[in-house]
Amino acid sequence: MSKQITIPFGPQHPVLPDPIHLDLVLEDETVVDAIPTIGYVHRGLEKLVEKREYTEYVFIAERICGICSFIHSQAYVQGVEQIMGLEIPERAQYLRTIWGEYSRLHSHLLWLGLFADSMGFESVFMNSWRLREHILDDLEATTGGRVIQGVCKVGGVKKDIAPEKLDEMLKGLKTLEHELAELTDVFLFDSSMKHRLKGVGKLAKEDAYYLGAVGPTARGSGIDIDMRSTGYAAFGKINFKPVVEHDGDCYARCAVRAKEMFTSIDIIEQCIKKIPDGPVDMKVTGAPDGEYFSRAEQPRGEVIHYIKGNGKKNLVRHRVRTPTFTNIPPLVTLLKGVELADVPVVVLTIDPCIGCAER
Amino acid sequence: MTYLAKSPWIIHYDASSCNGCDIEILACLTPMYDVERFGIINTGNPKHADIFVVTGSVNEANREVILNIYNQMPDPKVVVAVGICACSGGVFRECYNVAGGIDKLIPVDVYVPGCAARPESIIDGIVTALGILEEKRSKMPVTPRRPDFREHVEYHHQDKHRHTGGAQ
Numbered sequence: 001m002s003k004q005i006t007i008p009f010g011p012q013h014p015v016l017p018d019p020i021h022l023d024l025v026l027e028d029e030t031v032v033d034a035i036p037t038i039g040y041v042h043r044g045l046e047k048l049v050e051k052r053e054y055t056e057y058v059f060i061a062e063r064i065c066g067i068c069s070f071i072h073s074q075a076y077v078q079g080v081e082q083i084m085g086l087e088i089p090e091r092a093q094y095l096r097t098i099w100g101e102y103s104r105l106h107s108h109l110l111w112l113g114l115f116a117d118s119m120g121f122e123s124v125f126m127n128s129w130r131l132r133e134h135i136l137d138d139l140e141a142t143t144g145g146r147v148i149q150g151v152c153k154v155g156g157v158k159k160d161i162a163p164e165k166l167d168e169m170l171k172g173l174k175t176l177e178h179e180l181a182e183l184t185d186v187f188l189f190d191s192s193m194k195h196r197l198k199g200v201g202k203l204a205k206e207d208a209y210y211l212g213a214v215g216p217t218a219r220g221s222g223i224d225i226d227m228r229s230t231g232y233a234a235f236g237k238i239n240f241k242p243v244v245e246h247d248g249d250c251y252a253r254c255a256v257r258a259k260e261m262f263t264s265i266d267i268i269e270q271c272i273k274k275i276p277d278g279p280v281d282m283k284v285t286g287a288p289d290g291e292y293f294s295r296a297e298q299p300r301g302e303v304i305h306y307i308k309g310n311g312k313k314n315l316v317r318h319r320v321r322t323p324t325f326t327n328i329p330p331l332v333t334l335l336k337g338v339e340l341a342d343v344p345v346v347v348l349t350i351d352p353c354i355g356c357a358e359r
Numbered sequence: 360m361t362y363l364a365k366s367p368w369i370i371h372y373d374a375s376s377c378n379g380c381d382i383e384i385l386a387c388l389t390p391m392y393d394v395e396r397f398g399i400i401n402t403g404n405p406k407h408a409d410i411f412v413v414t415g416s417v418n419e420a421n422r423e424v425i426l427n428i429y430n431q432m433p434d435p436k437v438v439v440a441v442g443i444c445a446c447s448g449g450v451f452r453e454c455y456n457v458a459g460g461i462d463k464l465i466p467v468d469v470y471v472p473g474c475a476a477r478p479e480s481i482i483d484g485i486v487t488a489l490g491i492l493e494e495k496r497s498k499m500p501v502t503p504r505r506p507d508f509r510e511h512v513e514y515h516h517q518d519k520h521r522h523t524g525g526a527q
Contacts, residue, residue, distance in 0.1 A: 011424055013403065018373045018381060019421070039420045041375040044456040051453055060450055066379020066475055110382060113389075129389035136386075147379045147475045355378040 002027050009343065011040050018354040022347070026340060034335040036328055042358040049315040054080060054288060055154050057315065061305070064320060065356040066147050067110065068298040070103040072305075073152040076318075078232060079294030079307040080154050088282060090234075092156035094275040097234040099139070099149065099157075100296075101264040101271075106135045106147075107299035108257045108264075111351050112187060115254065118344040119196050124186055131183060134176055138169050156281030166272045173265050180265075184258040197251035201334040201346040204248060213330040214323045215301020216260070217350050220253035222246040227297035238270050253349045287313050298323055300351050322356035366398030367489055370408035372428055374461065375451075376415030379475030380442035384412060387478045394482060405431035410488050412481075416444045416451065417458040429465045435495035437488040439469045441481055446470045 005026050011019030019040040025033040048060055061076035062069045074096050081088060113128035136146045142161050143149040151158045161169075187193055203213065208221035218225050219242060226242035228235045243259040245252035288309035295304050301323030308317040327350040338346050373381050387394050388401055402408055405428045413425065429438070440461045443449035447460045461467050468491045471484035 011421075018376075018378055019424070040418075040424070041373065041415065042418065042420065042456050043375055043416075043451045044454040045451060047455060048451075048453060063377045063379070063450055063474070066377040066382060069377075069379065126390050129386065130391065133386075133389075133391040145475075146477065147382060353378060354373075355376065 004032065007340070009347075016347075016352070016354075018352075020347075020352060020354050020357075022335075022343075024335070024340070024343065029339050029341075031335050031338055031340060031343065034332050036332060038328075038354065038358050040358070041354050045359055046318050046320065049318045051314070053313045054309065054315050055284070057318070058153055059150065061318075061320075062148060062150060062152070064322070064359055065353055067107050067353055068103065068300065068303070068356065069148050070099050070152065071296050071298045071303065072320075073150075074100060074233070075294045075296035075303055075305045076307070077152050077154050078296065079292045079305050080288050080309075082292045082294065083288040083290045083307065083309060084154075084284070084286065086155060086282065086284065088156050089279045090276050091160070091278045092280045093234045094271050095157050095161060095280060096152065097238070098161075098268055098271050098275075099143065099151065100233065101268045102135055102139050103149075104264050104299045105261055106132055106139065107351075108261050109135065111257060111299070111348075112183070112254075115345070115348050116187075118348045119193075121193075124183070127183055131176065131179055134172060138172060141165070142169075153281065155284040156279075158281070160280045166275070170269060170272050173268060177262070177265055180261055184261070187254055187258050193254075194251065196342075196345060197254060198249060200250045200342050201338055201349060202247075202249050203330055203334055205246075207333055208248070208330060211329045211333060212326045213301075214326050215298065215351075216253050216256040217301065217327050217330055219244050219256045220349075221248035225302070227295050227302045230295065232296060234271060234274075235267075237274065238267055240267055240270075250345060250349045257351075287311055288315065298356075300324055300353055300356070301327065303356075320359060322353075322359070324350070324353045324357040327352075328357065364493070365409075366400070367409045367485075367492065368400050368402045368407050369410040369412050369485065370402055370405055370428065370432070371412045371414070372425065374413055374415035374421050374425060374445065375418050375457065376442060376444055377475075380414040380445075380473075380481075383475050383478050384414070384441060384481055387481055392478045392482060394485070399485065405429075406433060408432050409436060409492055410485060411436060411438045412441055412485070413438065413445050413461045414441045416448045416460060417464050418456045419458075422458075422464060425461070425464055435492055435499060437468045437492045437495070438465055439471060439484050439488050440467045441471045441484065442476045443472050443474045446472055449474060 007024045009022040011021045021037040023035040062073035064072045109132035113125040116124035143151045203221045205222045289311035291308040304321040306319040309315045331350050445461045451457045469484045469488045
């Protein structure tokens with residue numbers, strides 16, 4: 001057996017926008033083990049339910065993570081609405097779906113950029129983020145916020161989108177689709193990309209299942225798991241098929257995200273065509289009494305918000321299981337056997353969002 | 360300030376931010392806002408950096424990391440706290456693992472409020488930091504010049520005189 005050395009990776013590292021620490025145990029250039037340490041961004045926000053009313057807590061739930069912010073607030077209010085037995089207006093459901101897909105688009109473009117940057121493909125990084133600004137412009141025009149939107153509330157949404165603006169958004173997305181295709185072609189067909197990604201960091205279907213992988217990490221390994229299929233918000237009335245790849249390597253996980261952006265555009269298009277007229281919110285009285293597991297599909301995978309109330313203004317317990325947290329055990333398996341130079345690329349293929357994972 | 364005399368390099372650390380401000384800092388570097396045209400570069404090495412951009416608030420786990428980065432940076436250095444969490448703790452100030460703003464640990468020169476801070480206000484904060492950086496630099500002791508410098512100037516002067524004399 002050759003001599004083993006341990007190299008620290010993080011918490012402050014150029015490829016990571018947020019801090020995670022990995023101790024990489026190497027034999028020569030090959031990683032034989034990876035020991036993750038988390039806790040650098042733990043805030044303990046779940047305990048704040050005791051100090052904030054359940055209607056105010058939406059703002060805190062949204063700030064669990066700045067990238068998947070909208071879907072966190074959506075999952076939280078869905079849980080509260082289920083406990084209270086609220087049937088929110090249909091237009092609000094459609095608007096939530098549209099904004100949710102917009103945040104998926106912005107998150108995937110952000111990830112494609114960071115991923116390209118992790119392998120030194122600077123121009124693709126810049127191009128992805130240039131396209132992402134179009135998405136953020138629409139989000140800002142309709143909600144008022146670029147990354148933290150703050151439009152979800154218990155009983156509906158706070159803002160309505162005018163029909164003219166919806167048409168304009170649709171036109172904008174159609175134009176964007178061509179540019180997106182040019183961008184994703186680089187990820188899917190470029191020979192240097194394939195050289196870096198094909199066969200690197202393989203996760204078998206069984207491993208993905210038993211280690212609890214979710215989202216694109218699981219779908220890249222051939223597991224058809226997508227919470228949008230459960231039909232929350234307006235997804236029940238929309239036709240869509242989850243993107244599934246079977247190879248389980250870095251290329252497959254990248255392809256899932258690249259193709260999912262077109263699914264998102266398709267979903268938004270269907271929503272804009274089907275959205276009914278009517279109010280966007282309803283009056284809410286009383287307080288939740290009971291418990292509920294609210295599930296939603298984030299850009300990174302399934303998120304679960306557990307909510308328990310006892311009929312008072314403050315909830316008793318709020319617990320979040322975020323996709324990055326469940327994707328860390330698969331990441332450790334993925335890293336075993338890869339070369340040190342591939343570590344940044346492999347770490348990024350699970351799309352780590354530490355703000356989510358540690359809360 | 361009408362122009363930048365130097366290219367300021369920044370180092371960014373996410374203390375316990377939700378990522379919102381972090382992705383806005385990255386957005387500043389990309390084509391829409393493009394601060395690299397001013398020579399501002401995001402570096403990963405504290406010893407290369409002039410400006411320390413921190414997002415999020417202080418907690419027990421990252422206290423050491425923030426101090427490590429700050430102490431490794433060469434003087435003069437400026438600290439910019441981006442986002443309301445870095446300024447005061449923000450919505451999380453009552454959480455059990457949040458000690459408060461970055462100024463509880465290291466001196467902060469510029470506060471950029473906002474949740475999440477917009478790229479425009481982040482750029483404004485960095486430009487304000489540049490002024491403070493220049494001020495700090497001017498208060499530092501001047502590096503001594505080479506002792507034989509004047510002699511060199513005199514020689515150059517004579518040389519120039521001879522040439523212009525010929526032309527007249």
